[in-house]
Amino acid sequence: MTESRGVWLYAVTRGFSPQDLAGLTGVGGEPVRAVEADGLVAVVSSVSLDEFGQEALRRNLEDLDWLAATARAHDGVVEAVVRAGPAVPLRLATVYLGDERVRDEVRARRADLEAALNRVAGRTEWGVKVYCGPSSYPEPAVADGGAPGRGAGTTYLLRRRAQLSARETAERNAAAQADEVHTALGGVAVAGRKHLPQDPRLSGERAWMVLNGAYLVDNSRADQFAMAVTDLERQHRGLRFELTGPWPPYSFTGIGEDGR
Amino acid sequence: MTNAGQPSSAVSPMSPATGVGSHQPANLGDILERVLDKGLVIAGDIQVNLLDIELLTIKLRLVIASLETAKEVGIDWWEHDPWLTGGNRDLERENRELRGRVAELEGRRDGSRALEAEPRAAEETEEYD
Numbered sequence: 001m002t003e004s005r006g007v008w009l010y011a012v013t014r015g016f017s018p019q020d021l022a023g024l025t026g027v028g029g030e031p032v033r034a035v036e037a038d039g040l041v042a043v044v045s046s047v048s049l050d051e052f053g054q055e056a057l058r059r060n061l062e063d064l065d066w067l068a069a070t071a072r073a074h075d076g077v078v079e080a081v082v083r084a085g086p087a088v089p090l091r092l093a094t095v096y097l098g099d100e101r102v103r104d105e106v107r108a109r110r111a112d113l114e115a116a117l118n119r120v121a122g123r124t125e126w127g128v129k130v131y132c133g134p135s136s137y138p139e140p141a142v143a144d145g146g147a148p149g150r151g152a153g154t155t156y157l158l159r160r161r162a163q164l165s166a167r168e169t170a171e172r173n174a175a176a177q178a179d180e181v182h183t184a185l186g187g188v189a190v191a192g193r194k195h196l197p198q199d200p201r202l203s204g205e206r207a208w209m210v211l212n213g214a215y216l217v218d219n220s221r222a223d224q225f226a227m228a229v230t231d232l233e234r235q236h237r238g239l240r241f242e243l244t245g246p247w248p249p250y251s252f253t254g255i256g257e258d259g260r
Numbered sequence: 261m262t263n264a265g266q267p268s269s270a271v272s273p274m275s276p277a278t279g280v281g282s283h284q285p286a287n288l289g290d291i292l293e294r295v296l297d298k299g300l301v302i303a304g305d306i307q308v309n310l311l312d313i314e315l316l317t318i319k320l321r322l323v324i325a326s327l328e329t330a331k332e333v334g335i336d337w338w339e340h341d342p343w344l345t346g347g348n349r350d351l352e353r354e355n356r357e358l359r360g361r362v363a364e365l366e367g368r369r370d371g372s373r374a375l376e377a378e379p380r381a382a383e384e385t386e387e388y389d
Contacts, residue, residue, distance in 0.1 A: 054306050071288070093306070105304075116300065
């Protein structure tokens with residue numbers, strides 16, 4: 001009995017050589033291969049629809065172990081492809097019912113894909129996360145029970161109000177600093193994107209993430225970018241910086257890049 | 261670049277955080293953020309809405325998932341959840357009190373039934389709530 005097979009798409013590239021994919025294993029432990037369409041190369045794996053079909057996929061995506069393994073495998077293949085040349089990473093879980101369908105879609109989106117490839121060629125994505133720690137919230141100095149007629153309750157409320165407004169001020173301050181950082185890094189990068197801060201329950205971070213930035217940087221400027229991050233960290237003492245990368249250009253595949 | 265007097269920094273241009281060029285595994289949360297939410301979106305033949313994935317509801321499926329994987333992503337709420345760490349004394353006490361109350365009410369209910377089964381002539385005073 002033949003098993004139903006689908007085709008999982010990792011990335012689209014051009015100028016491909018077979019050895020770029022030699023020995024690569026992707027999602028579901030499947031080998032990685034290429035489907036060519038008019039000069040563009042779709043990097044794919046054949047997958048079982050028992051695991052990657054509609055219902056199975058929905059179910060599996062909710063399984064954290066499966067999701068983690070699949071996400072790492074997908075990113076692993078994308079990273080390998082990017083090492084060999086400019087590539088457009090696909091979001092997870094783009095599955096087709098056959099190679100011809102892959103060719104159809106690649107041809108249909110050819111202009112977007114070519115534009116994206118041109119945009120990312122010779123460039124790398126770097127992530128910069130900035131955190132504002134609780135130590136950045138100064139404890140306001142509120143005089144204790146000095147004024148006549150002011151009871152403990154009033155003193156407490158006044159202190160609480162001072163605390164809240166000090167925290168608000170600190171937060172506004174941190175957000176302003178994060179904007180400065182984003183602008184400064186955007187100056188070194190070709191393009192920058194502010195992503196939503198990561199859910200603290202996922203990142204396990206107690207500190208508040210004030211910036212979750214992604215930057216597309218010319219490879220020749222990678223060191224300059226890293227130095228810029230170090231300099232900014234020195235300038236903004238109340239903030240903690242985390243540089244991640246190099247990443248495939250996940251954040252810069254879209255159309256209408258305006259560098260914001 | 262000198263490090264004299266410089267506080268320890270997470271920034272190091274020579275040691276990228278991901279696997280490319282190094283053998284350090286990237287943070288799973290950072291990978292998930294990119295592959296689930298970024299990357300080019302082309303309609304496939306299999307319709308899947310990745311936004312439907314509630315990574316928080318995945319917590320509820322941790323009974324079958326590996327706790328190590330979860331911790332890797334930073335999901336370790338069970339280590340801080342008072343219910344699981346036995347830190348919620350109030351809830352436990354309230355539970356005990358409610359259970360006692362239920363038992364008491366059931367006792368009275370059962371007692372009053374026994375009374376109704378007896379002949380009406382032998383009326384006894386009983387206090388009911």
